[in-house]
Amino acid sequence: MTQEEALDILKLGHNVFLTGAAGSGKTYLLNRYIAHLRAHGVGVAVTASTGIAATHLGGQTIHSWSGIGIRDALSDDELRALVLRSRVARNFKKVKVLVIDEVSMLHAHQLDMVERVLRHTLDFTKPFGGLQVVLCGDFFQLPPVTRDDGSREKTFAYEGAAWDTGAFAVCYLSEQFRQGDDPLLSVLNSIRNGEAGEKAKIPLRTRYKKDPSFAHASAGRPTSTVFPTRLYARNINVDVINGKELAKISGAEKVFRMETHGFRALVETLMKSCLALPELHLKVGAEVMFVKNAIDGSYVNGTRGVVDAFTKEGGWPVVRTFQGKKITAHPEEWRLEDGGTVRASLTQVPLRLAWAITIHKSQGMTLDTAEVDLSDAFEPGMGYVALSRVRTLSGLKLMGLNETALSVHPKILAHDKKFRAWSDAVRAALAKAGDKEKKNLQEEVLFTRFKGSRDKELVQKIRTDKExxxxxxxxxxxxxxxxxxxxxxxxxxxxxxxxxxLLGHMEKLKGAHALPDVAYLKKDIRDFEKIFAAFQKSSDGTLTPIFEKFGGAHSFDTLKLVRLFV
Structure with a gap:
């Protein structure tokens, strides 16, 4: 299916599963559809299964947006409480379309919980409460992360009840914009077809420990000296390589330490969802990568370069990108929000050493050159993700390969054939519809169901006036x-x-590091020291356990006030 055909289907208002090989333009098409909706004043929620993936679209995690958080289950009582939360209800009521990117990393039970919350909040009679839901991703890429204790079996999103009730139209993109007709494409297709045998390994062997070439030299970096990003399966390998490379550089080392605010468990959750390091060690000449999207667009998650200097004021690193642009990397903030209130935050320079990164962290990136070691691959799909990051076979330097690297999950291999067949059926149905009929249906969806505006200039004016x-x-x-x-x-x-x-305002001020000194309020709180001590022992600052500990002797408002001092 072409991008234009898929865009037509999206505009018809169906729930859609947008998929295709790496480099087929899924994110580009999503952005086109999102821009179309917003231009007509239609509310669209842009989310993703992970924090890293969310940054690629400028959205937030589906867990945060829907209110399900890190739960594995949702009781009836929790559902009722969640539906009553003003922030969650506000999130839902102002949107008509929900986008969830990187759905391959979302468990079936998580999608089921999202559907359940939406149905109870908006319209119980309709799947996902009547929203158009657009799922995007490629199940050949990395699967959902399971707990180390093995307490829950790995299930893919399409195996859940919500997928069936959502009746998703499959749009399987067939065009290739990353690898084109490069020999690497045939290797990737072999992996997707479960046929990655000797034939697929032949072109890969030609790249065994062979330095990659770069089709277009970067400013200040001749083609012959472009160093590839190194992709490894495990964090320990990445840390060792980056540490060794940094040690090779003479000169003073600067250390930038992360600042965190919030309860331990929440801070830990936030740290897992972003790429910033607790301690960042840098020297002039260090290869680095930005790990956040700049608000002004000056860099994105994945922009690479070299530390050129440190500023005289503040000592912040100045990065010369491989495109020759100089950027001063000032500290950035990552936040974990709940109900518009910042529950945890961390501040760090948005860089990490980039001689090597993990394959998991590379998902969603496009690299000109890469040195890939798959000798330690431990998950089906790892090889596909790593190899598909590179534009061309000549841009690859392969350091090792094991049998797991080129494997794909057997369930995905079998189900992919169904996805392709369903996509063909959707495409055939679209072809039967006349242009006039199709346009009428799309306009009915946009202007009647989604209540969009026909006057795009007016939408922009209203948006500007509001600001x-x-x-x-x-x-x-x-x-x-x-x-x-x-x-x-x-x-x-x-x-x-x-x-x-007012307590909600104070929590928001604390999250923004703008809460005035309110120590004067302590004197009016009975048992302040005891409540404060209980919160200090709490890992996540949840109110209910503290409320129960004191037998309901203190109101939730009192507990919220004490929590502000922790």
Missing amino acids: KKKKRATHLITAEFLEKKMPLAAIATERGLTEGT
Whole structure:
């Protein structure tokens, strides 16, 4: 299926599973559809199965957006509480389309939970509450991560009940924009077809420990001296290589230490979802990679370069990218939010040494050159992900290969044939529809079902006007009262708000590192020291266990107030 055919199907409002080989343009097509919706004022939620994948689309994780968090199950009581949360309800009610990228890394039970929450919040009679759901990904790539204790079997998203009830139209993209007609493409296709035998290994052997060539030299980096990104299966290999390479460089080493805020378990969750390091060791001449998308677009997750210098003020690294651009890498913040409140945050320079990275971290990247070691591959799909990062076979330097590397999960191999057949059926049905009929149906979806605007200029004007007229944030007004050392009850009366609302403002201020000194509020809290000690022992700051520990003697508002001091 071509991108244009898939775009037509998306515009018809069907729930869609958008798939295809690596480099077939899935993310590009998603961005086109998202831009189309937003241009007409249609609310679209852009999410992904992992934090890294979410950054590629400028979205957030599906776990955060839907409110399911890191749960493996959702009880009836938890569902009722979740549906009542204003932030979750607000997320759902303002969107008509939900996008979930990298669905291969989403467990079936997680998609089922998302469907259940949406149905209970929006419309119980319709799958996913009536939203158009667009799933995107390639099941030949990395599968869902399972717990080390083996307590839950690995199940793919398409094996869940939500996939069946969603009746997803499959759009299997067939065009290739990364490898083109390069010999590497035949190797990748062999892996996808489960035929990666001796024939597939022949072209790979031609790249065994052979330095890669680069089709176009980068500014300041002659073709012959372009160093490939090294991809390895395990973190320990990556850390060792990066450490050795850094040690080879003479000169002073600078260390940048991560700053964290929030409860331990939440901080740990946040650290797992981003690529920033607790300690970043750099020297002038170090090969680095940006691990976050810049708000101004000056760099993206995966932009590579060399540390050229450190600034005189602040000592921040100046990176010369392989395209010759100089960028000062200032600290960036990653946040874990709940209900608009920052529960955990970390701040670090958005770089990591990039002589080597793990294959898991490389998913979603496109590399001109790569040195790949698959001798330690431990998961089906690893070889496919690593090899498909590279544009051409000549850009590959293969250091090792084992049998697992070129394997794919047997369940995926069997189901892929069904995906292809279903996609062909969808394409045939689309071809039967006349252009006029198709256009009428698409307009009905856009303007009636999604309530989009026909006047794109008006949509843009409204968006611009909202930004200009945006009133001062109410939590900042609360901060002014707190600076005057006023009691919460007095502020609530003055502002016509509940104390619970004010506590929400204070949590938001704390998350933004803008909470004034509120130590004066401690004196009015009975058993402050005991409650504070209980929170210090908590790994995630959840209120209910603390509430139960004290037998309900203290209100949730009181507990929230104490939690602000932890």
